[in-house]
Amino acid sequence: xxxxxxxAASITAIFTGFGAIPFFFIxxxxxxxxxxxxxxxxxxxxxxxxxxxxxxGQIHIPRMILGVGIGFALxxxxxxxxxxxxxxxxxxxxQADFTKMLLIIAIMTVHSFAxxxxxxxxxxxxxxxxxxxxxxxxxxxxxxxxxISLILVPRGISVWRAxxxxxxxxxxxxxxxxxxxLFVLLFEPFLxxxxxxxxxxxxxxxxxxxxxxxxxxxxWPALITIMTLATIAMLTFQLTIG
Numbered sequence: 001x002x003x004x005x006x007x008a009a010s011i012t013a014i015f016t017g018f019g020a021i022p023f024f025f026i027x028x029x030x031x032x033x034x035x036x037x038x039x040x041x042x043x044x045x046x047x048x049x050x051x052x053x054x055x056x057g058q059i060h061i062p063r064m065i066l067g068v069g070i071g072f073a074l075x076x077x078x079x080x081x082x083x084x085x086x087x088x089x090x091x092x093x094x095q096a097d098f099t100k101m102l103l104i105i106a107i108m109t110v111h112s113f114a115x116x117x118x119x120x121x122x123x124x125x126x127x128x129x130x131x132x133x134x135x136x137x138x139x140x141x142x143x144x145x146x147x148i149s150l151i152l153v154p155r156g157i158s159v160w161r162a163x164x165x166x167x168x169x170x171x172x173x174x175x176x177x178x179x180x181x182l183f184v185l186l187f188e189p190f191l192x193x194x195x196x197x198x199x200x201x202x203x204x205x206x207x208x209x210x211x212x213x214x215x216x217x218x219x220w221p222a223l224i225t226i227m228t229l230a231t232i233a234m235l236t237f238q239l240t241i242g
Contacts, residue, residue: 001123001127001181002178002181002182004123004127005119005120005123005130005177005178005181006174006177006178007174008119008123008130008131008134008177009116009119009120009134009173009174009176009177009178010173010174011134011138012115012119012134012137012138012141012170012173013112013141013167013170013171013173013174014167014170015138015139015141015142015145016108016112016141016142016144016145016148016166016167016169016170017145017163017164017166017167018141018142018145018163019141019142019143019144019145019146019147019148019149019163019166020145020146020148020149020153020159020160020162020163020166021163022146022149023149023153023159023162024159032217033153033154034154034155034213034214034216034217035213035214035215035216035217035218035222035223036214036217036218036226037150037151037153037154038150038151038210038211038213038214038217039210039211039214039218039222039223039226039227039230040147040150040226040227040230041104041146041147041150041151041210041230042206042210042211042214042227042230043226043227043228043229043230043231043233043234044143044144044146044147044150044230044231044233044234045147045202045203045205045206045210046202046203046206046227046230046231046234047230047231047232047233047234047235047237047238048111048140048143048144048147048199048202048234048238049198049199049200049202049203049206050199050231050235051234051235051238052111052114052195052196052198052199052202053068053195053196053199055195056191056192056193056195056196056199057192059191059192059195060189060192061192063189063190063192063193063196064192064193064195064196065196066193066196067192067193067194067195067196067197067198067199067200068196068197068199068200068203069196069200070193070196070197070200071110071196071197071198071199071200071201071202071203071204072200072201072203072204074110074197074201075103075106075107075200075201075204075205076204078103078106079099079103079208082099082102082103100151100155100209100213101151101152101155101157103205103209104147104148104151104152104205105148105165105168105169107198107201107202107205108144108147108148108166108169108170109168109169109170109171109172110197110198110201111144111169111198111201111202112169112170112171112172112173112176113172113173113176113194113198114191114194114195114197114198115137115141115170115173115176116172116173116174116175116176116177116180117176117177117179117180117187117190117191117194118133118137118180118191119133119134119137119173119176119177119180120176120177120178120179120180120181120182120184120187121180121181121184121187121188121191122134123177123181124180124181124184124188125184135241136241137173139237139241140237140238140241141170143234143237144166144169144170145163145166145167148162148165148166148169149162149163149166152165211223211227214227
């Protein structure tokens with residue numbers, strides 16, 4: 001059973017890379033894509049965050065709120081640390097681009113810890129429930145991979161590398177799934193904190209980074225329209241597979 005949990009969670013991680021597939025069919029990626037891409041990524045991340053908050057709140061509202069606060073604190077701390085270490089950048093990117101790429105990958109990686117725990121806890125309940133949760137998370141990971149690719153590809157990262165980074169961001173899922181399955185009673189109370197943490201980090205990224213940068217290339221009506229439609233689509237998607 002332990003091997004089955006690891007394989008199932010590994011499949012959810014691989015599915016994240018599928019989010020990069022649309023970029024194999026897009027030849028012209030220019031500055032206009034930065035605005036649209038950031039707005040679309042912002043909407044997808046906001047929708048995912050709302051879903052995480054609802055899910056965490058259904059388990060334990062105070063712990064979920066605590067997690068959101070921790071998420072804000074961690075991502076702000078990471079942003080300040082990166083600002084103080086400008087030598088981390090590489091020549092092909094501006095410092096702002098490099099920092100944003102690191103943050104989006106870090107946030108999605110933190111997010112995957114909570115999803116991995118969710119898979120393990122689900123299998124600790126029953127195999128059938130674990131299969132359902134694994135399938136839902138695997139499908140849910142595709143738009144998350146798209147959100148990552150929307151940040152990376154317009155900044156010059158190849159589609160294959162964007163897919164690789166998307167999968168990398170989900171690698172904690174099989175590790176945490178196995179640990180949560182083995183120690184389900186220990187990990188279950190921390191699940192709403194993890195969900196809230198991931199939501200808080202993504203919400204900060206949306207309003208502090210993605211929306212301001214998208215505004216440089218899009219009008220407010222266009223930005224709000226794209227972001228709203230993406231948020232609704234993500235929430236509808238989550239409700240459909242949930």
